[in-house]
Amino acid sequence: MNVYDSDRMLDLVNKKYFLVSSPDKADAILLNTCHIREKAAEKVYSEIGKYAYLKDNNKKLKIIVAGCVAQAEGKAMLQRQPVIDAIVGPQMYQILPDILLDKLNNKKIFLDFDEEKKFKKLGYDRKKALISSFITIQEGCDKFCSFCVVPFTRGSEFSRNLDDIVQEAISLTDKGCKEIILLGQNVNAYHGTTKRNSQASLAQLILELEKIKKLDRVSYTTSHPKDMTQDLIELHGNSKKLNPYLHLPVQSGSDLILKNMNRRYTTKEYLDIIEKIRKKVPNIALSSDFIVGFPGETIKDFKDTLKLVKEVKFAQSYSFKYSKRIGTKAYNINCNLSEEEKDDRLQELQSLLNDQKKCFNKSFLEKEVEVFLKGKGKKENQYRGTTKWMQTAIFECNKNKVGEKVKLRINKAFENCLMGELL
Ligand code: SAM
Ligand code: SF4
Numbered sequence: 001m002n003v004y005d006s007d008r009m010l011d012l013v014n015k016k017y018f019l020v021s022s023p024d025k026a027d028a029i030l031l032n033t034c035h036i037r038e039k040a041a042e043k044v045y046s047e048i049g050k051y052a053y054l055k056d057n058n059k060k061l062k063i064i065v066a067g068c069v070a071q072a073e074g075k076a077m078l079q080r081q082p083v084i085d086a087i088v089g090p091q092m093y094q095i096l097p098d099i100l101l102d103k104l105n106n107k108k109i110f111l112d113f114d115e116e117k118k119f120k121k122l123g124y125d126r127k128k129a130l131i132s133s134f135i136t137i138q139e140g141c142d143k144f145c146s147f148c149v150v151p152f153t154r155g156s157e158f159s160r161n162l163d164d165i166v167q168e169a170i171s172l173t174d175k176g177c178k179e180i181i182l183l184g185q186n187v188n189a190y191h192g193t194t195k196r197n198s199q200a201s202l203a204q205l206i207l208e209l210e211k212i213k214k215l216d217r218v219s220y221t222t223s224h225p226k227d228m229t230q231d232l233i234e235l236h237g238n239s240k241k242l243n244p245y246l247h248l249p250v251q252s253g254s255d256l257i258l259k260n261m262n263r264r265y266t267t268k269e270y271l272d273i274i275e276k277i278r279k280k281v282p283n284i285a286l287s288s289d290f291i292v293g294f295p296g297e298t299i300k301d302f303k304d305t306l307k308l309v310k311e312v313k314f315a316q317s318y319s320f321k322y323s324k325r326i327g328t329k330a331y332n333i334n335c336n337l338s339e340e341e342k343d344d345r346l347q348e349l350q351s352l353l354n355d356q357k358k359c360f361n362k363s364f365l366e367k368e369v370e371v372f373l374k375g376k377g378k379k380e381n382q383y384r385g386t387t388k389w390m391q392t393a394i395f396e397c398n399k400n401k402v403g404e405k406v407k408l409r410i411n412k413a414f415e416n417c418l419m420g421e422l423l
């Protein structure tokens with residue numbers, strides 16, 4: 001979502017500002033920040049320290065901190081780093097042009113939660129499109145999982161209205177976009193209003209987007225198991241444009257840990273959803289987030305997570321060590337595990353998940369797949385793109401085809417990518 005937000009920030013200031021290749025050439029440095037884990041938040045301060053000295057040579061230079069760390073730290077951040085010119089929360093970045101033009105009477109902190117106003121100001125006209133582009137359709141969260149800062153940093157659940165999203169998709173596809181990835185902290189909780197003032201679900205929104213002729217693929221992320229409604233599951237079976245990919249974080253395979261995390265589902269309920277979706281789309285790529293070392297996680301709880309992973313067989317995954325976040329309910333629960341124990345568990349889980357990723361990717365060997373080309377690879381003449389299962393695919397070619405769709409025959413498969421030859 002920060003990638004989407006950064007693109008929109010650039011859209012807002014593009015009449016007066018453009019991207020430069022290094023910080024020393026900039027008149028404004030904007031740090032868009034993530035607060036989800038402690039490590040990401042701490043990195044922000046060391047980054048600001050790196051840029052502060054540039055003000056000695058450029059008196060015009062403005063350093064602006066946006067995103068969830070800005071929201072969470074507010075005034076404290078300004079006290080710790082007085083070199084910052086403005087602190088802007090994720091629901092206030094429509095104010096950026098005014099900050100850059102010094103129109104705000106030296107006010108430096110902007111932390112209101114006014115999503116409606118923000119999206120109104122942003123509008124739906126996109127200045128630039130990639131073959132695969134993001135659209136934020138939902139923000140914030142009312143679920144209050146005991147480990148998570150999102151409800152405090154992004155605010156309560158908000159859905160954009162359906163027609164604005166469709167217009168934004170048309171603006172992107174008119175500029176060459178062929179795949180849209182719909183974003184939300186709980187994207188499947190989407191319930192936007194329509195022109196007729198009724199409420200639309202995520203499945204209804206996807207059906208509207210499918211009508212755009214130039215659009216080939218639609219995907220959505222991140223979903224919560226509690227909001228995995230029957231109409232959405234059905235749509236996976238019927239849709240011609242929805243990617244065979246579902247990111248559905250389970251976090252843990254232990255019912256007790258899920259309860260203490262306030263996740264509001266059991267492992268059985270999660271597995272039932274997986275069974276239903278696999279009946280509709282047998283070769284779907286399933287993906288999840290995991291947290292290891294949540295306070296109170298015993299060796300039995302951890303083994304239950306491994307058991308669930310073995311049962312589901314994931315094609316993709318993101319796994320993290322639990323990170324204590326101030327303001328959350330779990331902050332006050334003492335953690336019984338040492339860092340070393342958490343590291344060992346994370347390593348064991350990731351090793352299993354990596355084997356599963358490799359196994360999923362190997363099932364594509366010798367197959368022909370369509371790939372949307374997103375950029376250059378690491379080597380000369382190498383290009384990279386994604387399949388509709390959201391795998392990265394790499395191949396060699398003498399012509400730059402970035403932004404196009406190509407067909408590859410897959411001849412190598414690794415845990416993080418496929419390699420193939422251009423057909
Ligand atoms: N809404 C999605 C859900 O409920 O599954 C997840 C969105 S959250 C912004 C992204 C991921 O960050 C979570 O799925 C979780 O695995 C991870 N995460 C959030 N808080 C964390 C914490 N305190 N420590 C470690 N990982 C965390
Ligand atoms: Fe955070 Fe997701 Fe839980 Fe909301 S549902 S509090 S975003 S982990």
